[in-house]
Amino acid sequence: MPQPRPALHETVRMHLGFLLLGLICLVVSLLALPLRAVLPRGLSKRAGRQLIALMFRIYLRSLEFMGACRFDLVELDALRAGPALVIAPNHPSLLDAVMILSRLPNAVCIMKADIVNSVFFGAGARLAGYIRNTPLRAMVQGAVDDLNQGSHLLLFPEGTRTTRFPVGAMQGTAGLIAKKAGVSVQTVFIETDSGFLGKGWSMLWTPKMPITYRIRLGKRFDPPQHTADFVSQLEQYFQSGLAHALLPDFPVSAPPA
Secondary structure: OOOOOOOHHHHHHHHHHHHHHHHHHHHHHHHHHHHHHHOOHHHHHHHHHHHHHHHHHHHHHHHHHHOOEEEEOHHHHHHOOOOOEEEEEOOOOOOHHHHHHHHOOOEEEEEOHHHHOOOOOHHHHHHOOOEEOOOHHHHHHHHHHHHHOOOEEEOOOOOOOOOOOOOOOOOOHHHHHHHHHOOEEEEEEEEEOOOOOOOOOOOOOOOOOOEEEEEEEEEEEOOOOOHHHHHHHHHHHHHHHOOOOOOOOOOOOOOOO
């Protein structure tokens, strides 16, 4: 069946959203350089995380104002003043970290090393003390150190965006870090009705708007004793918790209807 052409206003809103995100990253980078140079390390990390949370909130509200997206993120607020936790969400799209970091101003994120080292995103990530995902031993130790200082650690247990719905195979990193740090793992369910910016989504495709995103808190697991058993338990829990979730009704590898 031929695919109907997207409405012009949807295409315009999509590109305005990309442009706005680029401008926000540029602003964060320009502010990050002097802040990192003049502030003590502990203070600069807090300032960086709060700055990123603020700018991401502005970005998400702008998407809502444009009519591009609808966000229901209020359940995350219950974690803001809580204890150190490994925050473990499923990962349907590139907006997932933006949504979570916008509500948790003391969260540290594990990122790909090439992003932390990049010219465009790197200054803000380094200011906030975000952790490179390689080498593995340094990543785990850095995450444990931040958790011991009371931070929230955002870590996607799938290791990449979801490749099969409702959730992909889990890795053992979240359980390993939680075990070493002696902290609980807070599961988070991210639901959306669109495959926009999911795995396999082409930047040339225009989604139907507004796109709905909803985040709800799941079970909080005690620090695991056996990492392998925990991975299996976590994957089963996500499969069950997302079985009737708001999720894309088409494969992310195919263009939208």
